[in-house]
Amino acid sequence: MPIPxxxxxxxxxxxxxxxxxxxxxxxxxxxxxTNAPEKKRAVPGPSGDYYPDIVVIDSDGKTREIGDVEEALDPAKVPLWKAASEAGDPLPEYETRIFFLYVPEGQEEAAKNLLDANKISYAGVRGYRSDGSGHISIVPFVTRGNPYDHQ
Known part of the structure; x- marks a missing residue:
């Protein structure tokens, strides 16, 4: 299968x-x-501004939700994922924050392990894939936030 x-x-x-x-x-x-292909919205990062791939804001400009898409897992990105997580809203009823990490299908368990080992709060880890015609699909792997999100 091609990787989008x-x-x-x-x-x-x-x-x-x-x-x-x-x-x-x-x-x-x-x-x-979205911050791809053009940077639009940053969150505070460990060394200045960090531009997660997806940033949801409200009408007051407050950051509410974050999503990051990775093509490969790189432990050097852990501090950036932590910053992205901390910028998302807390979900106290689920003891997590609204941060989603998307990785190529098959890398979900390794992504979950990296997040857990580094105590990064997240609402979900997702895989992605595309079929022969290029249609992209998202594969929920783990959801720690609202069960509605596990689809």
């Missing part, structure tokens, strides 16, 4: 997961921004 490009996955996830098509629980004042 980073920017294709970012665009697909932003359009189909933040919010889900037809989602009625998505706040009307939320706006989904």
């Amino acid at each position: 490009s980073h920017d294709e996955v970012v665009a697909f996830v932003a359009a189909n997961r933040f919010p889900f098509p037809g989602q009625t629980t998505w706040p009307a004042n939320y706006t989904t921004l």
